[in-house]
Amino acid sequence: MKKERNIFMKKPSASSKSPEEIEYRYYHWGPFLFKTQITPKECQLILSEGKKSRKKSNDYRDNLAGHLKEEYQLKNTAKTIGVLKKYLTAYASGWTQWRGYGTMKPNFTLHSLWINYMKANEFNPPHFHNMDLSFVLYAQVPDEIIKENKNFKGTMSGPGGICWVYGEGGRQYIRVVQLMPKTGNLFIFPASLMHWVFPFKSNVERISLSGNILLDQDSRKDFI
Numbered sequence: 001m002k003k004e005r006n007i008f009m010k011k012p013s014a015s016s017k018s019p020e021e022i023e024y025r026y027y028h029w030g031p032f033l034f035k036t037q038i039t040p041k042e043c044q045l046i047l048s049e050g051k052k053s054r055k056k057s058n059d060y061r062d063n064l065a066g067h068l069k070e071e072y073q074l075k076n077t078a079k080t081i082g083v084l085k086k087y088l089t090a091y092a093s094g095w096t097q098w099r100g101y102g103t104m105k106p107n108f109t110l111h112s113l114w115i116n117y118m119k120a121n122e123f124n125p126p127h128f129h130n131m132d133l134s135f136v137l138y139a140q141v142p143d144e145i146i147k148e149n150k151n152f153k154g155t156m157s158g159p160g161g162i163c164w165v166y167g168e169g170g171r172q173y174i175r176v177v178q179l180m181p182k183t184g185n186l187f188i189f190p191a192s193l194m195h196w197v198f199p200f201k202s203n204v205e206r207i208s209l210s211g212n213i214l215l216d217q218d219s220r221k222d223f224i
Helices: 040-053 076-100 143-150
Strands: 004-010 020-026 036-037 071-073 106-120 126-127 133-140 162-165 176-179 184-191 194-197 206-215
Touching: 004 040, 036 076, 040 071, 040 076, 040 106, 040 133, 076 133, 076 184, 076 206, 126 184
Parallel strands: none
Antiparallel strands: 004 020, 036 184, 071 106, 106 206, 126 194, 133 184, 133 206, 162 176, 162 194
């Protein structure tokens, strides 16, 4: 049974001698979408490792849904894992607190890792990944894209935005999270969570790192 959380809300009343208290409970619902910020030094390390892999022999597009011309597998992963490890550990801790019961132990295996060089008019259609967890780390987001997004007129996330959607609920439900990423943003989420990325028009290049994570058997028993 999912743990219930008790919250008390005091309703002020000038005519009442004693404050009214309304007791209610709320339930955590949907996936745990985690956002954090890596350091500029870590961004530079990711960019450096990506540059080493930016060659035709590492073309990874056959494994991906993106409409991008440059997506490369990172094969030498030791330094990148060194960056990611503490953030994945933080995800496990955050998930445990958010869930309210059960424990996710920070025992992970990196299943796949690739870097994306996204240019004008390229995009990622709605898709999900395999394994248990996925992540996207924005190592370089040019100001031109941020400005383009800010000037966008519309109800959905604008150019360069990323969107996650869960379930088929009505308008009264929170079922969509849409954000405009900035340099250093790292998002970790269940691999089965549907998401997509909108195209931009600016003549620049955005660089992001993505990967899939497998939890070991002891870590995933409460996750599934």
